Amino acid sequence: MPRSRPVMRPRMGKDSPMNLVVLAGGVGGGRFLLGVRAVAQAANTQVTAIVNTGDDVWLHGLRICPDLDSVLYTLGGGADPARGWGLRDETWTVLEELAAYQAEPSWFGLGDRDLAAHLVRTGLLARGLGLSDVTEFLCRRWRPGVRLLPASDDGIETHVVVAVEGRAGETRRLHFQEWWIRHGARLPALRFDYVGAEEAAPAPGVPEAIAAADVVLIAPSNPVVSIGPILAVPGIREALRRCPAPIIGISPIISGAPVRGMADRCLAALGVPCSAAGVGELLGARRNGGLLDGWLVDSADDPTTVRDVPVLARPLWMTDEAATQAIVVDALALAHG
Amino acid sequence: MPRSRPVMRPRMGKDSPMNLVVLAGGVGGGRFLLGVRAVAQAANTQVTAIVNTGDDVWLHGLRICPDLDSVLYTLGGGADPARGWGLRDETWTVLEELAAYQAEPSWFGLGDRDLAAHLVRTGLLARGLGLSDVTEFLCRRWRPGVRLLPASDDGIETHVVVAVEGRAGETRRLHFQEWWIRHGARLPALRFDYVGAEEAAPAPGVPEAIAAADVVLIAPSNPVVSIGPILAVPGIREALRRCPAPIIGISPIISGAPVRGMADRCLAALGVPCSAAGVGELLGARRNGGLLDGWLVDSADDPTTVRDVPVLARPLWMTDEAATQAIVVDALALAHG
Numbered sequence: 205m206p207r208s209r210p211v212m213r214p215r216m217g218k219d220s221p222m223n224l225v226v227l228a229g230g231v232g233g234g235r236f237l238l239g240v241r242a243v244a245q246a247a248n249t250q251v252t253a254i255v256n257t258g259d260d261v262w263l264h265g266l267r268i269c270p271d272l273d274s275v276l277y278t279l280g281g282g283a284d285p286a287r288g289w290g291l292r293d294e295t296w297t298v299l300e301e302l303a304a305y306q307a308e309p310s311w312f313g314l315g316d317r318d319l320a321a322h323l324v325r326t327g328l329l330a331r332g333l334g335l336s337d338v339t340e341f342l343c344r345r346w347r348p349g350v351r352l353l354p355a356s357d358d359g360i361e362t363h364v365v366v367a368v369e370g371r372a373g374e375t376r377r378l379h380f381q382e383w384w385i386r387h388g389a390r391l392p393a394l395r396f397d398y399v400g401a402e403e404a405a406p407a408p409g410v411p412e413a414i415a416a417a418d419v420v421l422i423a424p425s426n427p428v429v430s431i432g433p434i435l436a437v438p439g440i441r442e443a444l445r446r447c448p449a450p451i452i453g454i455s456p457i458i459s460g461a462p463v464r465g466m467a468d469r470c471l472a473a474l475g476v477p478c479s480a481a482g483v484g485e486l487l488g489a490r491r492n493g494g495l496l497d498g499w500l501v502d503s504a505d506d507p508t509t510v511r512d513v514p515v516l517a518r519p520l521w522m523t524d525e526a527a528t529q530a531i532v533v534d535a536l537a538l539a540h541g
Numbered sequence: 542m543p544r545s546r547p548v549m550r551p552r553m554g555k556d557s558p559m560n561l562v563v564l565a566g567g568v569g570g571g572r573f574l575l576g577v578r579a580v581a582q583a584a585n586t587q588v589t590a591i592v593n594t595g596d597d598v599w600l601h602g603l604r605i606c607p608d609l610d611s612v613l614y615t616l617g618g619g620a621d622p623a624r625g626w627g628l629r630d631e632t633w634t635v636l637e638e639l640a641a642y643q644a645e646p647s648w649f650g651l652g653d654r655d656l657a658a659h660l661v662r663t664g665l666l667a668r669g670l671g672l673s674d675v676t677e678f679l680c681r682r683w684r685p686g687v688r689l690l691p692a693s694d695d696g697i698e699t700h701v702v703v704a705v706e707g708r709a710g711e712t713r714r715l716h717f718q719e720w721w722i723r724h725g726a727r728l729p730a731l732r733f734d735y736v737g738a739e740e741a742a743p744a745p746g747v748p749e750a751i752a753a754a755d756v757v758l759i760a761p762s763n764p765v766v767s768i769g770p771i772l773a774v775p776g777i778r779e780a781l782r783r784c785p786a787p788i789i790g791i792s793p794i795i796s797g798a799p800v801r802g803m804a805d806r807c808l809a810a811l812g813v814p815c816s817a818a819g820v821g822e823l824l825g826a827r828r829n830g831g832l833l834d835g836w837l838v839d840s841a842d843d844p845t846t847v848r849d850v851p852v853l854a855r856p857l858w859m860t861d862e863a864a865t866q867a868i869v870v871d872a873l874a875l876a877h878g
Contacts, residue, residue: 264660264663265603265666298654298657307664317634317638319656321638323603326602330602
């Protein structure tokens with residue numbers, strides 16, 4: 205699909221930087237942003253990543269923001285590629301000691317190096333800083349090369365409602381992290397609640413970034429628990445609805461299976477088919493009150509159609525940074541198609 | 542000074558356990574308690590240590606209780622004897638990472654293994670438990686062999702008021718830990734404030750332990766910043782005033798110098814001579830509204846007298862546990878002298 209036009213059209217004249225906004229979750233969002241950053245660096249483009257905070261959790265008195273940290277570590281070159289989460293050269297002394305105290309919860313993998321970020325964050329929050337200020341502080345070390353904003357400075361927590369085994373009709377709720385890590389997403393989810401989202405304000409800079417965007421991309425992150433909590437913030441939904449820039453989504457589902465993670469189990473709770481078409485319909489056409497001006501699916505999902513949304517099929521496996529760059533270029537092409 | 546009577550006289554008949562209460566600070570308090578525990582184990586005696594909380598501090602969002610931890614680690618066999626504080630086999634990964642973030646404060650030695658105790662404590666406090674409950678939880682691991690109680694569950698913080706250099710008459714205040722560790726107690730102290738102490742209640746069990754004591758010992762801890770904050774809690778002062786048991790102090794000053802630490806710099810702020818007699822007079826005779834029914838000083842301080850207080854001079858260097866046991870036996874002898 206060769207195109208003769210430039211991939212991005214500057215709004216304010218040839219020399220003005222362009223603005224690219226990406227809604228993203230954690231590890232997958234971080235990998236996608238590696239490609240976005242590379243494309244942007246070559247094209248005088250400023251990138252703002254708006255990162256999910258629904259995974260955030262208090263553990264052992266610390267505020268832990270798994271998605272922000274994953275993006276930070278990945279873009280900062282600190283992520284462990286083998287383990288797939290957390291930091292390289294990690295050690296586990298504190299976790300062993302916590303086990304010696306039989307301290308609960310014990311199911312969260314708290315590495316020594318990783319812990320430092322949580323300590324910095326919790327200390328700064330205790331001094332009255334907002335999560336976006338804290339994130340800026342952490343960025344001074346990791347220099348991610350993109351502007352990282354939490355979706356909100358207000359606490360949002362994704363809770364999962366599950367059935368109580370053996371007691372028909374009874375349900376209980378647990379934090380997403382507990383469902384995801386402790387239970388490996390195996391307890392069938394009845395519902396996801398983005399607790400606090402409806403009352404949350406977008407973090408400072410988020411509505412402005414969306415309003416000033418030339419293109420908005422939705423990373424191929426879990427649509428239910430990574431993108432969902434971002435969209436659940438009314439001020440973000442509203443900013444996206446109003447923004448003049450095209451909004452392009454990249455499917456996190458290829459050939460009926462999640463690119464990574466367990467999105468299938470999350471989609472099942474919503475009754476959404478685990479397919480590129482299913483997620484596309486979930487996000488919906490902007491003209492029908494949904495989000496999308498374009499939907500990028502994998503070549504394997506070629507016949508996929510989403511009502512009132514232009515669909516482009518291209519290779520979507522983020523096998524390396526070059527492949528990811530190609531995906532970003534395709535998404536930008538679709539934005540101006 | 543041989544005595545034919547038993548060292549401790551049971552109150553309720555021969556087989557009832559005796560109750561020994563010790564007011565103590567951190568590292569020195571812990572070492573003293575090693576001797577107390579050994580004597581008690583041989584004598585059907587229950588020991589309650591009431592530990593200073595004025596050193597407690599929030600750092601990086603964590604509640605750190607240096608004196609309680611020092612006592613816990615020392616009695617639990619985890620303390621590092623070479624370094625003189627903290628845990629054996631300690632590693633410093635988290636501290637190195639905090640430095641990479643240029644996170645402040647950077648002057649507090651936060652070991653990885655030590656950190657686990659702070660995480661457990663902060664997590665439990667966040668769930669609404671009191672510091673005494675938390676301490677009991679930490680004791681399940683370290684099994685100190687004595688009952689450990691914080692002086693208070695209410696936050697008490699010792700602040701140091703110092704002159705602002707180059708600005709005559711101006712003062713500023715800093716947390717005791719910052720003065721002690723960051724500045725090595727070198728900034729001349731004008732005053733120590735036990736912030737929160739006047740409004741603090743004794744921790745649950747503290748007044749009861751004092752009321753039920755057969756003997757109360759004041760460990761050879763820093764009288765200003767270890768014993769001072771305990772006595773600054775009105776309910777503890779009152780309980781000591783009323784208790785029927787003799788109160789015996791052990792001098793933390795030998796031959797005009799502190800056994801350990803920098804008590805001299807603390808005493809100077811109060812205008813108290815750095816001597817066994819000076820500290821004895823500071824604590825004062827119980828019959829004159831002070832605390833002491835007896836004052837144990839080192840043999841080198843033999844001619845020391847304290848107004849209206851019986852003084853016994855015996856070797857006071859805690860060179861090993863046997864020497865410390867002998868000190869405890871001498872203190873108990875003085876109690877019933």
